[in-house]
Amino acid sequence: MSSVVVAPPTPDVWLHPRWRGWSRAWRYLLAAGLGVALWMAQVVALAMPEAVGETASPPPDEVVGGAIVLDLALGVATLALLPLRRRYPLAIAVAATAATAVSVVAVGPATFAIVSLATWRRGRWLVVAGLTWLAATLYSTFVHVPRVWATSTSPVTHLTDVLIGVLVLAVTIGTGHGIATRRELVASLHARAQAAEREQALAAEVAREAERTRIAREMHDVLAHRISLVALHAGALAYRDDLSREQVVETAGTIAAAAHAALAELRDVLGVLRDPSQPDAVERPQPTLQEIPALVAEAREAGAEVSLDTGALAPEATRDLAASVSRTAFRVVQEALTNARKHAPRQPVEIVLAGAPGGALAVEVRNRALLTVGAGHRPGVGLVGLTERATLAGGELEHGYQADGTFVVRARLPWPA
Numbered sequence: 159m160s161s162v163v164v165a166p167p168t169p170d171v172w173l174h175p176r177w178r179g180w181s182r183a184w185r186y187l188l189a190a191g192l193g194v195a196l197w198m199a200q201v202v203a204l205a206m207p208e209a210v211g212e213t214a215s216p217p218p219d220e221v222v223g224g225a226i227v228l229d230l231a232l233g234v235a236t237l238a239l240l241p242l243r244r245r246y247p248l249a250i251a252v253a254a255t256a257a258t259a260v261s262v263v264a265v266g267p268a269t270f271a272i273v274s275l276a277t278w279r280r281g282r283w284l285v286v287a288g289l290t291w292l293a294a295t296l297y298s299t300f301v302h303v304p305r306v307w308a309t310s311t312s313p314v315t316h317l318t319d320v321l322i323g324v325l326v327l328a329v330t331i332g333t334g335h336g337i338a339t340r341r342e343l344v345a346s347l348h349a350r351a352q353a354a355e356r357e358q359a360l361a362a363e364v365a366r367e368a369e370r371t372r373i374a375r376e377m378h379d380v381l382a383h384r385i386s387l388v389a390l391h392a393g394a395l396a397y398r399d400d401l402s403r404e405q406v407v408e409t410a411g412t413i414a415a416a417a418h419a420a421l422a423e424l425r426d427v428l429g430v431l432r433d434p435s436q437p438d439a440v441e442r443p444q445p446t447l448q449e450i451p452a453l454v455a456e457a458r459e460a461g462a463e464v465s466l467d468t469g470a471l472a473p474e475a476t477r478d479l480a481a482s483v484s485r486t487a488f489r490v491v492q493e494a495l496t497n498a499r500k501h502a503p504r505q506p507v508e509i510v511l512a513g514a515p516g517g518a519l520a521v522e523v524r525n526r527a528l529l530t531v532g533a534g535h536r537p538g539v540g541l542v543g544l545t546e547r548a549t550l551a552g553g554e555l556e557h558g559y560q561a562d563g564t565f566v567v568r569a570r571l572p573w574p575a
Contacts, residue, residue: 185270186240193233193266200262201226225260225306233263240267243274251275251287259294260302269330276334277341288327295323375543382496382540383453384420387460388413390499412460446484447476447511447519450491454509457495463506464495470512479519483571486544486551487511487521493540494523494567502528502565516575518553520568527565541567 236254243250251271257264272287299319391413395406445453450466457464476484491509498507505526513519541557544567548555553571560566 186237189240189266189270190237191266192269193237193263196262196265197226197229197233200229222306229261229263232257232261233267236261236264236267236271240270243271247271247275247278248280248283248286251283252290255287255290255294257294258291259297269326272327272330273334273337276331277338279335279338284331288331291323291327295320299323375547378540378543381420383492384416386496386499387416387456388420390460390503391416444481444485445488445492446481447479447487448484450488450509450511453488453492453495457499457507460499461504462495462499463504465506465508467508467510468512470510472514475515478515479573483519483551483553483573486547486553486571487519487569489547490521490544490555490567490569491523493544494525497540497567498523498525498565502526513573515573517573519571519573521571522569523567524564526563527559544569 236257239250239253251268251274254264254268254271258268268291272291275283275287299316391409395401395409395413401409454464454466494509495507498505502525505528507523507525510522510524511520541555545555548569548571551571553569555567555569557567558565
């Protein structure tokens, strides 16, 4: 069953930002300026009766003066209500719109309030505000203006005034919707940018973690073999008191050589952390299948009985084997020899390499085990790491105790033609 992913709503801080300073001041100044401009035009028109058409009978000065003062007072009141439009958007828009029935100064604040209301994209709110605007326009056109100005205008003029009011309402609502759309777009782009930054940071962290893990595995593979040699010879010095001076010196030299080799190989592994400002620094090559005979010879020098069978291996073709596969095969043999030296010292180890291009490279290391599963022995992390290495190389690795009492490590790695 497929699930539908719903986009999270746009945060209110983006759709309805809290303006501060000049960002708030110029909006209020614009609303007030529009209302004052209309009010001044009305005052001029009232002072020039011939400019507004024929008059039935001039209204008393008290009526005209009161209408002008009421107009200005309502306009100032609606302007003072605008800061509350965030908390009560519908109430402020309706109140400011209703005031336009008798106040042209309120047209500016009412327009601003409806634009703000439209950014909420609430259909019912817009219907209520639109009906209020239409009612105020009709009242002002057919009742208030004729009574205050005492003019006789034609039905066409009234209809034109109503259409202008409807057009202003439509433009106002459209402007609010446009502002809301733009704010949602900006919020979406901001969210995408933040998501991209988080993904980039996560990808970098994953890459660093993968690199640390890879280095840890390389360090284990390299150092475990060398340190086991050092431990073996140091143990011989500690427990054998029948060694001659020459044998002690020779064993100490072997320990020193193994320690130096371990340090050298550690530097090779940590070469991946070289200074990026020195891109031309050359890393020493990692060991491959070609170094297995030298690895076996080193184990024999340490006193281990190791046999290497490469009769079923195509030696010339190994040079063209993929570096990752060749290195994995070397690590398998190295880890198996290390485990044999730690858990089954002085027991013979058999290594068999077989394979040819177009098939698979088979690596098998077998030694007689002194510890069994029943004795509570558990393999370390080395074999677990090797299993993952083989899987990443496209092959497989298995290990375990056999019925004849031996411990076997088998790996099959791809060998393309």
